[in-house]
Amino acid sequence: MAIYEVFLKKDGRDEFRHAGALDAANDELAFVMARESYARRAEGDRLWLVERSNVLVADAEFVAPNADKPHRHHDGAAVAARRKSIREQADIADDSESQ
Amino acid sequence: MPSVMSRTWESLEEFEAFLDDGGIVEVDDAMPDEYRQAVFAFIEMHANSELMGGLTERDWIPKTPGLRHKMSVLAKTQDEIGHGHLLYMVAADMGVKTRTEMLEDLFAGRSRFHNVFHYQAKTWGDQVAIAFLVDAAALASQQAVFKNCSYGPYRRILKRIISEEGFHMRLGEDRMMRIAQGTEKQRALFQDSLDRWFWPALQLFGPDSKPNDVLLKWHIKSERNEVLRSRWVQKFVPMLHSYGFTIPAPDLRYDEEAKQWDVGPIDWEPLKATLAQGGPDSARRIGEALDNWQRTAWVRSALESAPESGPEKTGNPSPVPA
Numbered sequence: 001m002a003i004y005e006v007f008l009k010k011d012g013r014d015e016f017r018h019a020g021a022l023d024a025a026n027d028e029l030a031f032v033m034a035r036e037s038y039a040r041r042a043e044g045d046r047l048w049l050v051e052r053s054n055v056l057v058a059d060a061e062f063v064a065p066n067a068d069k070p071h072r073h074h075d076g077a078a079v080a081a082r083r084k085s086i087r088e089q090a091d092i093a094d095d096s097e098s099q
Numbered sequence: 100m101p102s103v104m105s106r107t108w109e110s111l112e113e114f115e116a117f118l119d120d121g122g123i124v125e126v127d128d129a130m131p132d133e134y135r136q137a138v139f140a141f142i143e144m145h146a147n148s149e150l151m152g153g154l155t156e157r158d159w160i161p162k163t164p165g166l167r168h169k170m171s172v173l174a175k176t177q178d179e180i181g182h183g184h185l186l187y188m189v190a191a192d193m194g195v196k197t198r199t200e201m202l203e204d205l206f207a208g209r210s211r212f213h214n215v216f217h218y219q220a221k222t223w224g225d226q227v228a229i230a231f232l233v234d235a236a237a238l239a240s241q242q243a244v245f246k247n248c249s250y251g252p253y254r255r256i257l258k259r260i261i262s263e264e265g266f267h268m269r270l271g272e273d274r275m276m277r278i279a280q281g282t283e284k285q286r287a288l289f290q291d292s293l294d295r296w297f298w299p300a301l302q303l304f305g306p307d308s309k310p311n312d313v314l315l316k317w318h319i320k321s322e323r324n325e326v327l328r329s330r331w332v333q334k335f336v337p338m339l340h341s342y343g344f345t346i347p348a349p350d351l352r353y354d355e356e357a358k359q360w361d362v363g364p365i366d367w368e369p370l371k372a373t374l375a376q377g378g379p380d381s382a383r384r385i386g387e388a389l390d391n392w393q394r395t396a397w398v399r400s401a402l403e404s405a406p407e408s409g410p411e412k413t414g415n416p417s418p419v420p421a
Contacts, residue, residue, distance in 0.1 A: 012121070012122075013254060071167075071170035072266070074266050074273060075269070076272070078276060079272045086341070
């Protein structure tokens with residue numbers, strides 16, 4: 001027996017997604033099991049199986065350094081503040097015109 | 100159990116009906132060769148442009164003023180080179196050219212990349228203009244592809260690229276705002292850059308789409324070039340005016356009836372020159388990219404002789420979290 005990870009993709013725009021896992025005696029039976037367990041109601045029409053022993057898992061500590069890189073983001077706050085102030089000034093101008 | 104799934108179509112007409120119906124093509128489908136070639140050429144040019152853009156960005160890492168800006172240039176360089184990697188993978192998977200063939204064609208001047216990377220970025224003002232005007236134009240084009248792209252692998256990769264290009268555009272406007280709020284000298288620096296970059300950025304969208312453009316017919320592009328270009332003009336002309344800069348277009352006027360800005364006639368000769376590798380900075384850019392490729396040959400040869408992972412590495416004992 002081997003454990004397989006199951007990936008399904010709906011036709012169209014979606015990517016393959018991890019659906020779950022199963023255990024089976026061989027590849028052929030694993031496909032049948034996957035179809036009957038995970039795709040009984042057309043949850044996808046493309047199916048990948050990967051034996052769990054072939055999945056490489058990164059340590060959380062290895063991934064962690066990318067969690068703290070604020071310079072890779074930009075919230076645009078300064079620009080948003082400028083736009084807001086322009087809008088407010090325009091509103092004040094509108095009000096004084098209508099009076 | 101077949102390891103490769105493949106859909107086939109009887110004729111080009113049947114394939115086009117599938118696309119018109121919103122069908123999404125996957126890499127292992129038996130797509131018509133015309134479609135494969137056209138989509139491949141489009142992705143290859145996008146990949147080349149990301150790489151050439153990333154190399155320009157890299158040139159500015161040491162010259163960028165201030166630590167904050169320098170860190171953002173580092174992040175942006177990594178993003179652009181990363182986009183190149185993702186796109187070369189998608190393109191190579193189509194089986195037309197290998198990644199190495201694409202790179203060799205690029206460095207020999209045999210394939211195309213975006214017009215804007217055929218000009219020299221001389222000042223920090225140029226970098227600001229590129230991040231603000233050019234990245235916005237590139238992002239608008241990419242969004243129009245993402246919206247309705249019939250080639251699944253490209254569309255999924257664009258999702259990630261677009262989110263990172265959004266970061267570049269916000270960065271661009273932030274830099275522009277800071278320079279606009281600076282001294283007269285800083286404002287003059289940016290005005291000079293705007294004078295040189297406005298037209299190349301606008302030309303990035305290309306001339307009006309031809310009626311028989313297969314990229315439109317096959318749902319790769321979802322908008323005509325002139326529509327995207329006009330939308331960019333409507334956004335950037337008033338924005339640049341609001342920051343107190345002038346647009347280098349002598350015939351610029353506001354059409355009261357159509358309620359939109361018109362930049363006047365567009366000279367397409369500079370765009371044609373860049374497509375034939377005859378832009379002002381084409382030769383130097385391609386030469387430097389080739390030089391870079393040759394100087395890094397030792398890295399590729401070292402990777403080729405790296406030992407393969409042994410069974411103790413690949414047989415991962417840890418369970419996959421559910």
